[in-house]
Amino acid sequence: MTELAQLLEDAGLTGRGGAAFPTAIKIRAAIEKRARLIVNVCDGELGAAKDGWIVEHHLDELLDGVRLVAGISPHTRFAAHRGSATAARLAAAGLPVLETPDRYVSSEETSLISLAHGGQARPMTKRTPFVYGGRDPQGRRVKPTVVLNAETLWRISQINQHGAQWFRSFGTQAEPGPRLVAIGGYVARPGVYESAAGTPLAEVIALAGGMTQDVRHLGIGGLGGIVMTAAEARYAIWDTPGMKIYGGSIGPGIITIWNPAEDPVDTVNRMLNYGAAESAGQCGPCMFGLPALAEDWRRYVDLPSGTSARRLTDRVALLNGRGACAHPMGVARFATSALRVLEPELTGRAVGRRYLEGATRG
Amino acid sequence: MASSLDVAKIAVDRVRCTGHGICAQTLPDSITLDEWGYPIVTDDQADPDEAKLAVKLCPARALYLR
Numbered sequence: 001m002t003e004l005a006q007l008l009e010d011a012g013l014t015g016r017g018g019a020a021f022p023t024a025i026k027i028r029a030a031i032e033k034r035a036r037l038i039v040n041v042c043d044g045e046l047g048a049a050k051d052g053w054i055v056e057h058h059l060d061e062l063l064d065g066v067r068l069v070a071g072i073s074p075h076t077r078f079a080a081h082r083g084s085a086t087a088a089r090l091a092a093a094g095l096p097v098l099e100t101p102d103r104y105v106s107s108e109e110t111s112l113i114s115l116a117h118g119g120q121a122r123p124m125t126k127r128t129p130f131v132y133g134g135r136d137p138q139g140r141r142v143k144p145t146v147v148l149n150a151e152t153l154w155r156i157s158q159i160n161q162h163g164a165q166w167f168r169s170f171g172t173q174a175e176p177g178p179r180l181v182a183i184g185g186y187v188a189r190p191g192v193y194e195s196a197a198g199t200p201l202a203e204v205i206a207l208a209g210g211m212t213q214d215v216r217h218l219g220i221g222g223l224g225g226i227v228m229t230a231a232e233a234r235y236a237i238w239d240t241p242g243m244k245i246y247g248g249s250i251g252p253g254i255i256t257i258w259n260p261a262e263d264p265v266d267t268v269n270r271m272l273n274y275g276a277a278e279s280a281g282q283c284g285p286c287m288f289g290l291p292a293l294a295e296d297w298r299r300y301v302d303l304p305s306g307t308s309a310r311r312l313t314d315r316v317a318l319l320n321g322r323g324a325c326a327h328p329m330g331v332a333r334f335a336t337s338a339l340r341v342l343e344p345e346l347t348g349r350a351v352g353r354r355y356l357e358g359a360t361r362g
Numbered sequence: 363m364a365s366s367l368d369v370a371k372i373a374v375d376r377v378r379c380t381g382h383g384i385c386a387q388t389l390p391d392s393i394t395l396d397e398w399g400y401p402i403v404t405d406d407q408a409d410p411d412e413a414k415l416a417v418k419l420c421p422a423r424a425l426y427l428r
Contacts, residue, residue, distance in 0.1 A: 125375040137377045283376035284400040
């Protein structure tokens with residue numbers, strides 16, 4: 001088992017659920033604490049599809065990864081959204097399914113640990129990592145539990161089979177290995193594709209049919225991610241340094257091409273409202289802050305100015321690091337990039353509106 | 363500010379916190395409150411004795427040291 005951790009360290013595998021934490025560190029702690037394993041197959045982020053795709057197409061290798069990490073344990077659970085095709089497939093394969101409510105924060109790591117311990121699928125404060133065990137908000141004991149994303153376990157199986165060198169022959173030095181990406185929205189062939197870090201973003205999108213000339217905006221990483229312009233995307237590199245330029249990361253591997261027939265301002269509105277509605281309502285700064293952020297965005301759209309922009313950026317600053325989970329921070333990141341990308345357009349609209357008002361009066 | 367040898371790092375359990383605001387009164391140099399009364403940790407380093415007192419006084423048992 002410690003050999004496995006060394007192998008994963010040599011391969012440089014990081015978690016494929018979005019946080020990109022080194023898997024070897026997690027595995028070492030899990031072995032030491034005999035932690036229970038939860039396989040996250042929820043595809044919880046907006047536009048995510050790769051975990052379900054693995055269950056559909058590579059279940060045997062996924063199970064091989066599970067065996068390598070946890071052995072055959074009656075405590076291993078497969079978390080999938082209740083009523084989803086993935087949950088049905090897992091159940092049909094005779095696997096223990098942890099049925100998760102179809103809410104945005106339900107598939108967050110600590111939500112799944114809470115659910116597996118008989119609590120609600122809501123995030124818990126991580127005073128220490130739950131792989132060492134801990135306490136839930138009511139003070140009850142939580143057994144050492146490790147949550148791994150389905151793709152991470154699939155890659156563990158592949159690394160065990162083909163070796164660290166094979167894995168490192170894909171991707172970049174810092175982000176090695178093949179990785180899945182779900183490409184959706186305004187493309188000819190939406191679906192799950194295999195790519196690697198360091199690939200030009202346009203080449204990745206080409207797997208799904210590419211961006212047509214009329215595309216203006218796209219999203220990277222769902223609600224916890226960023227917006228960028230099509231012009232930026234044509235020259236961007238699909239890796240963390242490449243996405244960091246635009247405030248993002250490769251995160252959970254999601255690219256969504258926005259339909260140019262839809263107003264991007266409305267899309268941002270809808271996503272911020274969704275983000276506010278999906279707060280678990282536990283942490284004050286998120287419960288009150290996300291609806292206030294959505295409201296500040298609407299105000300800014302109505303009257304773009306230095307004052308309304310500052311209101312929005314001040315609000316964003318108050319969301320960072322002030323929740324049990326990363327949800328408020330993710331929505332804040334999204335709002336920041338939406339402001340950056342749409343600011344020229346919104347200012348233009350405001351100027352146009354004032355001109356028209358002046359013209360009718362004149 | 364106390365030296366690095368004798369400072370406490372303060373943190374807020376956001377699930378437990380219900381915005382009583384006692385911490386901002388006990389540790390005014392480290393904590394302010396947002397418009398709803400939830401703490402904003404402006405400096406997580408605090409004098410250990412003052413921090414321990416603030417932890418003890420938190421009605422929601424949300425403030426902790428790490």
